[in-house]
Amino acid sequence: MSVYEQAQDFARAHILPTSAECDATASFPDEAFRQMAAHGWFALLIPEELGGKGGGLPEHAEACLAFAEANPSAALCYMMHNVALRCALTHGSEAQKRRICKDVLDGKFMALAYSEFGSGTHFYNPQIEAAFGPEGVTINGAKSMVTSAGKASTYMIITRSEEEGKLDNWALPLATPGVSFQSSAWNGLGMRSNISCPMLLDDVKLGFDARIGAAGSGQDQLLGVVSIFFVTGLAAIYSGVCSTLGVLAAQHAKSRTYPDGSALSHIETVQNHLAAIYVRAAAARSLTLEAARAEAEALPKILAARVFSAESAIECGRLAMRVGGGKAYNKALPIExxxxxxYAGQVMAPGVDVLNVWLGKILTDQPIP
Ligand SMILES: Cc1cc2nc3c(=O)[nH]c(=O)nc-3n(C[C@H](O)[C@H](O)[C@H](O)COP(=O)(O)OP(=O)(O)OC[C@H]3O[C@@H](n4cnc5c(N)ncnc54)[C@H](O)[C@@H]3O)c2cc1C
Incomplete structure (x- = not known):
């Protein structure tokens, strides 16, 4: 069984059942996450010799895709965990890796606190205050949108480094004095159960043993592991959204019958819409899985997959709403x-507009931020 198939079986049993309710109440999928821990999904990317499943980018993409088919919000939270974990495993010290792997194998998970109110989508340009001392750093300020806020046990957080123009990446434990969340600030249009909200940092002190990698290596971590796993993960999530929209639209078209016995699915225009959704979903999925497995020119492929899947999810949603008609619009179907x-796909950093610019730069041998 492929990781995708295993993840799909798991998602149908443990993520799907609460997905509508979590959206309606904008609440975190606690039970789904308990089950993810129990079934070893948090340890997907931990090497086998450290007690994990030894997965890499393709397995990350397959799991995110399958989870998103059931609940895109839950998949988003899971995806961020994988990204933070992978970054710690790649750049962390042996002691950090041991501690984080133990936490994860004990059922704890991670998140990313990168975006700020000021720098917005350009999260590689943090404004948050970082004052360095002999023992570590004192951080003051706020991160704007933190998925799994208050639920994850460790948050990756980017600050400026001591050296001008460089960045540091830190692993911030939830229980650190001075850390709080503004949960009332979350009222997302969609992705409601990711409970993303501002993180406030008030005189937060971190020792240098919390810094991931060498001083000033944050930028490399962002461009390397974080971007690759994050952008691929988002591509997978929005491919999953496309796929479910296709299934929902087709189910509705078959089950919606008229008094003369005919079905919506008998109408050629509807068939065309279903075909258009299917083509988009299949292309998004193929592009994403191929990009995740790419050995050459991986970065442009990953960016292309992310752009295409995010744009396609909106287009598939538009067409699925048309097939679903008034019932879909009135929220009688999960299409809405x-x-x-x-819609989160195009604005989540790096957003589609920024990614297109980056892609254009890469294709013409220019550096990206
Ligand atoms: C559901 C959800 C969950 C999130 N979870 C997290 C999280 O866990 N951790 C985290 O750190 N962040 C998270 N974010 C934050 C997110 O990734 C972005 O940083 C944030 O949404 C963008 O902030 P902004 O609106 O201030 O963007 P702005 O910088 O104001 O940008 C507004 C728009 O302009 C476009 N734009 C800006 N500059 C350029 C440019 N140079 N070229 C072309 N277009 C440009 C952007 O793409 C964007 O669409 C989340 C966001 C969402 C929607």
């Missing part, structure tokens, strides 16, 4: 939920 979730 997936359409709302789809």
């Amino acid at each position: 939920r997936f359409l709302r979730d789809a």
Whole structure:
């Protein structure tokens, strides 16, 4: 069984059942996450010799895709965990890796606190205050949108480094004095159960043993592991959104019958819409899985997959709403939920507009930030 198939079986049993309710109440999928821990999904990327499943980028993409088919919000939270974990495993010290792997194998998970109110989508340009002393750093300020806020046990956080123009990446434990969350600030259009909200940092003190990698290596971590796993993960999530929108639209087209006995699915225009959604979903999925497995020119492929899947999710949602008609619009079908979730794809950093610019630069041998 492929990781995708295993993840799909798991998601149908443990993520799907609460997905509508979590959206309606904008609440975290606690039970789904308990089950993820129990079934070893948090340890997907931990090497086998450290007690994990030894997965890499393709397995990350397959799991995110399958989870998103059931609940894109839950998949988003899971995806961020994988990204933070992978970054710690790649750049962390042996002591950090041991501690984080133990936490994860004990059922704890991680998140990313990178975006700020000021720098917005350009999260590689943090404004948060970082004052360095002999023992470590004192951080003051706020991060703007933190998925899994208050639920994850460790948050990767980017600050400026001591050296001008460089960045540091830190592993911030939830229980650190001075850390709080503004949970009332979350009222997302979609992705509602990711409970993303501002993180406030008030005189937060971190020792240098919390810094991931060498001083000033944050930029390399962002461009390397974080970007690759994050952008691929988002591509997978929005491919999953496309796929479910196709399934929902087709189910509705078959089950919606008229008094003369004919079905919506008998109408050629509807068939065309279903075909268009299917083509988009299949292409997004193929592009994403191929990019995740690419050995050459991986970065442009990953960016292309992310752009295509995010744009396609919105287009698939638009067409699925048309097939679903008034019932879909009136929220009698889950189509509107997936359409709302789809809209996050274009704005989540790095957003589609920024990614297109980066892609153009890469294709013409220019550096990206
Ligand atoms: C559901 C959700 C969950 C999130 N979770 C997290 C999280 O866990 N951790 C985290 O750190 N962040 C998270 N974010 C934050 C997110 O990734 C972005 O940083 C944030 O949404 C962008 O902030 P902004 O609106 O201030 O963007 P702005 O910088 O104001 O940008 C506004 C728009 O302009 C576009 N734009 C800006 N500059 C350029 C440019 N140079 N070229 C072309 N277009 C440009 C952007 O793409 C964007 O669409 C989340 C966001 C969402 C929607």
